[in-house]
Amino acid sequence: MNSELFVIPFNFGLYFILIYSVVRSTIWFRNLSRADKLRLQRGFFGKPFMQSIKEIFMESLLHRKMFKRNAVLGYMHMSLAFGWFLLIVFGTIEADTFSARHFNPPSHSIFFRAYNPDHGASGLESVFSFWMDFLLAFILSGLLLAMLKRFIPGMMGMRKTTKHTWTDRLALLSLWLIFPSRLLAESFTCGAYGSGSFLTGNLGSALASVLPAGDIAPYFWWLYSLALGTFFFLLPVSRYFHIPVEMLLIFMRNSGITTGDKPSSYTEVQAHACSSCGVCISTCQMSYAAGINDMQSAYFVKGFRNEKDIAAITANCLMCGRCEEVCPVGIELGPMRMIERRQGRRDVRPLTFSEGYALTRKRNFKERVPTQSYSYLADEEPVKADVLFFAGCMTHLTPSIIVAMKKIMDSAGVRYHFMDEKGGVCCGRPLMLAGREKEARELINHNSDIIWKSGAEILVTSCPICYKVFNESYYLETRVMHHSEFINLLIEEGSLRLGYLHRKVVYHDPCELGRGSGIYQEPRTVISYVADLQKSPQEENMALCCGGSLGNLTLSSAKRALIAADAARILTSSSPDELITACPLCKKTLGQATEIKVTDIAELVAAALPRPIPLAKTRTKKILTKTENNG
């Protein structure tokens, strides 16, 4: 090959992206908080290092999570990522073994066929060229699937494909050009020299018989190099920056760094690690049930990264956490969105193309100006009790739950105080979900004061939303339990005698109880103790959101109904006698969306209480060693 000019675009792109990635990573590292820096250093040199390497191999290359989601989708990603990786590795080995010097420049291995057009005659050489052709075929098969996915997303278990920005489309195009142009370049060269293995050889000779292969080959080498060059050049401003950044993210995550409550270097890394793959869009009920396709996490993270005005789409999310469960890159989407919700309105100007390359972002975090104030809350007269029962605002609209809980606790002889019987004060979580952190703190302090002064050992609540905030944001010595856990405890300690209800029931995991707080098993054990619990299609960490979530501030009641109807239909597909849930809000929302009776777990248990309710016997078990005469 006489002129070697075609190597220039490739070299320019490669060296640009290598230097850029290294420089940017060091800047990200430097901007980490001191604690996170120490964590990362320990992460590099401690046990997490091997774990990260394994995860990089399993995730970045093999895309194991994608496979778990859908085999074809997994194969497509794996072929492109792992295939290209192997192509580079073996290309370098091939170039290394068969050329004069070791450690040749990278272009030498990438364009090996261009430099040694007649390579592949002897035994080892033909093995190598066969292996290289095989890898190229492997990648091209993945590429074919990628193109098909654009038009038939269903075939890979995807409902929708992501709407990309123009930079992403350009990068996508250049990525799609790389391998076909390599194939043609090698084939023409092989055609001209009669070399090449099963793929490039046969294709080459076929082409040569028709076209002057030798003259055309250089053009394709130029195309190959240009495609590579543009792809590398566009990397920092495109979704494919995910390739290098995900590795850094894996190291950071494994060394224990988490998203704080303000934009930080870690959120930057996460923002750049998102590949806009669209898995979150297909999982989001707002998309397939309510037909809203502009607020999913892919668009949120893209908007966050390019500093677009994402206030509207930030608020329009149910915060149900399903996308976070399926995100192959493992970005903490919930906390990221909460950061944006805590921001006050500020005028935001999207980054221009060139600004996309800037190495640092001056993220001005403008705190939201508190608008609410609760100085009117009078200090309440504390009431001493072993067990505090906090029904929660919503539960006052589902009195059947309160009645059931009272029956259960009376039957178990629990000495409890119904803390918010006269309406009480909101637990503060809805305020936090709306980004009003400071204002929520006022309510939290008010309630904490009451709980502290009551000296209770256990705080039982019927609302998962309250349960999550009591657990995460209140500083309580009291043991916080959702009433499903509490009932489970009462059953285990034998304080509760329950009959068996011959009812076929299905359990719906409320988002804040399941994904939000990790309580999956207790409700199920309680239910199967009293009724015939059936499986439902989407359960536990992938449970459906009922659509009534307070996480979404702006969703209209009509759209909520669509989501609720869809969720109810799936949940009751095995037509159970009853749909059981453990949240007043889910009960109300699902109740309006299905003919099947929707009851709370407490109601089910109350129904299983033997008739009549016996006088409470002494509670013998160690936790509540109180000798009582009456309830």
Next chain:
Amino acid sequence: MDKHVVVIGGGVAGIEAAGTLAEMGLRVSVIEKEEEAGGHITGWHALFPDRRPAKEVTEYLRHRIRHNNITLITKATVERINHHGHSFSVNVSDGTSLNADAVIVATGFDLFDARRKEEYGYGIYDDVITSADLEIMFASNKVLTSAGKVPSRIGFVHCVGSRDEKVNNNHCSKVCCVTAVKQAIEVREILPDCEVFCFYMDMRMFGPLYEELYRESQEKYNVNYIRGKVSEASSTINGRVSVRVEDTLAGRPLKMEIDLLVLMVGMEMSKTGERLAEASGLSTGVNRFLKSADHHYGSNESGKKGIFYAGTCTAPMNITDTISHARAAVTETINYLNSR
């Protein structure tokens, strides 16, 4: 069955009764005081709740009356119904007297004369009109003030002449609320940037799809509703109408200048009907409408054998109920004639 029935009143109820009777082979004479049969609906442009053109219903009625068993006498009123044994004689204002085997009274209602609510200034201030006047404007698809200006703000006053002891009408006329919502929507369609206000005491959306229309008026057409009874209207120096009302939900008095004030006039027992009832010894209820023999299962019966009631002479009704009531009256008449 070659019986002869006289139907007094050629409105919606009268025509429907006559048409049904004629189809069943009876000879019918309809006595209508206006030049043309059809009743109040002829002045209407679009009907609630689906805002279908009123022409369609008037067409149906015009077709109905053209049956050859029916003789229509227009520009004539009936003074008395005389009862001799099993038959009746009816003296008509043009001097003739008709014998009949049965009589259906379908004298209908009168629109409340808005002049009697002086404080609203109907007939005194140029831009105070009634819902009927507005409906005529709709026919020309142009809503303008008397000075020919495009109004930027229009107010609808509910319960004018209904539920009002001061004009001796304690009854609710049922159909004005939904008419106001319909007209408010039509105004907003013709004049998209004209603010529309409805001053109401209660929104009585009693029929099917009425509440949906009310919701649509808020959701899509941004009609404003202010709960309060307008106390007085007066004219301002710039020729607008100034309206005083209490916004009872805010608990504050409120004043507003409006370009066009539309009075939702209610239904009253028709004067001619009242005179006929008195002369013929038919009893009227406390709201001066004809008193049916039984509210639940005898609303067509007058208490006198052979005389039946149809339509709004017994109570305010929308067109659907009027037509059904008229058909019920025919059934009662046929049963009576057969049993005789």
Next chain:
Amino acid sequence: MKIDGKIAIWKEYQKEIADDHFFYVRSCVRQNFFPGSETAFLNIMRDVLKKDVYEHPCHTTCTGIGYHSDIVPIETTMTVVARQFALMTEAGYENLLPSCITSFGLYTEIMDTWHHFPEVEERIRVNLRKATGREFKIPKNLAHASDVIYKFRKEIAASAKFKLINKNTGEPLKVVDHIGCHYAKMFPSKGIGGAEYPYVLAGMVEEWGGKVIDYPERRHCCGFGFRQYLVQANRGFSIACSREKFESMMPYKPDMIITNCPGCPMFLDRWQYVINEMEGKRYGPNNEGIPVFTYEEVAGLILGSDPWELGLQMHQTDCEPVLDKMGIDYDPEEKYNLKKEIKRATSSSFVKV
């Protein structure tokens, strides 16, 4: 404004007014608010209209002001009113002619109450007999003084020397007519033109050449309401009412206000001064304030009597602008020449027309 609409309504409210032999009962406050009014009325009735108007020396207040201020119980008021009727019967008169609107409203109310509850009338007869030993007959006709002037407005116009017309522009004076609330608001059928569009003063103004203004707050109370101005704590309401009316009539630039009640001229006139003191705001054309007249003063003016003899100097808001517009000549120096006043007050015929 469709004028025929108003005329149609005015036709509905025709009121039967006696045409002679009136038993005149004075107002208890009008003499010190607008001293010339009642005297002017008597002179017009006797000298111009040649009517027999008898004024019984012992007749008293009708105690309406006490009754409406929750001081005098209705039974007492009824007994006092019965005594007035007794004086009238003894004097041989049947047409009661109160000068004050509140009295007119009170007499109408009492006669209507007795009409519906004869037993009350009986009880009052017993009271009167016990208190004074007098008997009484219910007056055959009750008309307010402004009704009578309205009835004979044409006769007055005939002998009028001036018109309510602006001499230098030839335009009719723009006049705001304000009717006392107790005139027709309680018994609409008892007021000429009814409660919404009363015609009693409008009739006079139109007859005498002026033009009546219909402004939005036409029906609003002038603020005189007894418990409003009597109790200092409520006085703020009283002045707020007047201001509401002034703000509403301002755009029409009225030349004068004509009233027929003791309180309205008093407060519409005095409150203009107080509003100016409090808020520095003056109303009326070129901010000289809007002169307020009683119908007797207006009748006196067009009949050519001397403004100072009519007592116009007692007005808070100077009436000179209207006098100039009507072309009435007056002697500014004489305005407060009290010596002359005292001399004339002691002379026999108090007001010469």
Next chain:
Amino acid sequence: MSATAADKFGFAINRTRLINYDTTDRKVRGYISEREPSFRLCFACGGCTASCTAGQHTTFNLRRMNTYIRRGEIAPLREEVTRCMLCGKCLLVCPRGVNTRNVVAVASEAIRKFERNEL
């Protein structure tokens, strides 16, 4: 009412409670209707106020607040709007499906801006 009037006369002109629809400023209403279109659907039944958590501890009346906003009466709302806990009970109760929670969220912001006439 100026202080001098009171001491000079012993009383002052009472301020009218009349809402003059032609002079009230309804920018806040526009701001809210734009961001929360369901605000228009409210027909003031009072269900939200009845179920209100904050309403049991203080004077917070969402129905009256909606009516005042429609009439441009913003001053009385300055404190009241800050008392809502955004708990969302009213959302479950509203017969017309008004997104009451978002109405309050947007209203508290709008009223603050209106008071600093940044609207």
